[in-house]
Amino acid sequence: RPPRLTLFPYTTLFRSYLFAISSLGVYGILMAGWASNSRYAFLGAVRSAAQMVSYEVSMGFVIITVLLLVGSLNLSDIVMAQKKIWFVVPLLPMAVIFFVSILAETNRHPFDLPEAEAELVAGYNVEYSAMTFALFFLGEYSFMILMSAMMSILFLGGWLPPVDIAPFNWLPGPIWFALKIAFVLFGFIWVRAAFPRYRYDQLMRLGWKVFLPVSLVAVAVVGGVLVAFVLTTVTGGGGGKWVSSDAASERYC
Numbered sequence: 001r002p003p004r005l006t007l008f009p010y011t012t013l014f015r016s017y018l019f020a021i022s023s024l025g026v027y028g029i030l031m032a033g034w035a036s037n038s039r040y041a042f043l044g045a046v047r048s049a050a051q052m053v054s055y056e057v058s059m060g061f062v063i064i065t066v067l068l069l070v071g072s073l074n075l076s077d078i079v080m081a082q083k084k085i086w087f088v089v090p091l092l093p094m095a096v097i098f099f100v101s102i103l104a105e106t107n108r109h110p111f112d113l114p115e116a117e118a119e120l121v122a123g124y125n126v127e128y129s130a131m132t133f134a135l136f137f138l139g140e141y142s143f144m145i146l147m148s149a150m151m152s153i154l155f156l157g158g159w160l161p162p163v164d165i166a167p168f169n170w171l172p173g174p175i176w177f178a179l180k181i182a183f184v185l186f187g188f189i190w191v192r193a194a195f196p197r198y199r200y201d202q203l204m205r206l207g208w209k210v211f212l213p214v215s216l217v218a219v220a221v222v223g224g225v226l227v228a229f230v231l232t233t234v235t236g237g238g239g240g241k242w243v244s245s246d247a248a249s250e251r252y253c
Contacts (some may be wrong), residue, residue, distance in 0.1 A: 016073065018150070019060075022143065026052050032136070033124035044123030047113050047200065054207040055104040061215035062098045065091060065222045066154050079158030086162075088155040094218055095155040097211050099187065102147040104207065106140060109192040113200050148184035149177075156180045 026049045033045020067073060069091075070081045081087075088095045104111040125136045152158055157180075159173030198206070 018146075019056075019063075022146065023052070023056060025139070025143065028139075029124050032128070036124070036127035038127055041124050041126045044126070048107060048124060051104055051107070051111065051113065051203060051207075054204060055101040055211070058097060058207060058211035058215045059101045059105065061212070061219050062094045062101070063154065065094050065215070065218050068219070068222045068226060075153055075158075079153055079160060082157040082160060083164070086155060086157045091155065091218075093214065095151075097215060098151060098154065099184070100206075101211065102151065103188070103191060104203065106144050106147060106188075108144065108188055110195045110197045111203055112197065113203060144185065144188060145181065148181045148188075151184045152177060152180035156183075 029048045029052075030045050033041045033043075033048075036042070066078065066087055069087065070078050072078070072081075103109075107113075125133060128136065159177040161168035161171065161176055
């Protein structure tokens with residue numbers, strides 16, 4: 001059989017690459033706050049760095065629970081494994097943790113403490129204006145769209161319709177994907193209008209004392225269930241069907 005050509009041959013590493021590159025945003029915020037030569041800007045930068053690092057840990061464990069269910073790092077395999085049921089149903093607590101974590105990761109309300117107007121004037125970008133200020137917010141809103149896309153892929157079935165029947169399957173996949181991204185972005189706006197801003201100690205306590213233990217327990221539970229029932233997934237064209245390890249071995253042998 002001739003080899004299959006792909007636009008990105010290392011798609012199994014794309015998710016890891018994506019989050020590794022997105023975590024580099026901490027350095028830009030730190031350098032921007034330090035270069036401003038302002039205590040307000042520097043304090044906002046330090047807050048933002050601590051906040052982003054704290055919630056990246058719980059986000060990583062949430063993603064591990066999804067990867068354990070799918071058995072692949074490929075984003076297409078993650079989507080196709082949700083043909084029968086979206087992961088937001090069996091992993092609802094993990095989906096909530098991931099959504100709250102991306103709110104904190106993108107410095108959005110109620111976790112917009114790096115930009116708290118009443119305390120830090122405007123945070124790390126207080127000394128910037130015009131095009132540099134616009135670039136900061138362009139990056140911030142682009143990151144919101146990126147995290148909304150990852151939320152859609154990991155928990156909302158990506159480009160798949162809610163049910164594979166008419167008229168839902170009449171719409172093409174990119175339309176469904178855009179609608180799901182818009183739905184998650186609406187969640188950003190709804191949370192901003194519904195909840196007050198957290199104190200910084202509450203923010204850190206939520207990340208380290210609530211989300212981190214819960215996500216760790218979830219990884220242990222999901223892995224334990226898979227081992228106890230000797231289950232694995234067939235993602236390569238199988239639509240995410242659960243089979244025993246023996247059946248999976250026979251399929252690939």
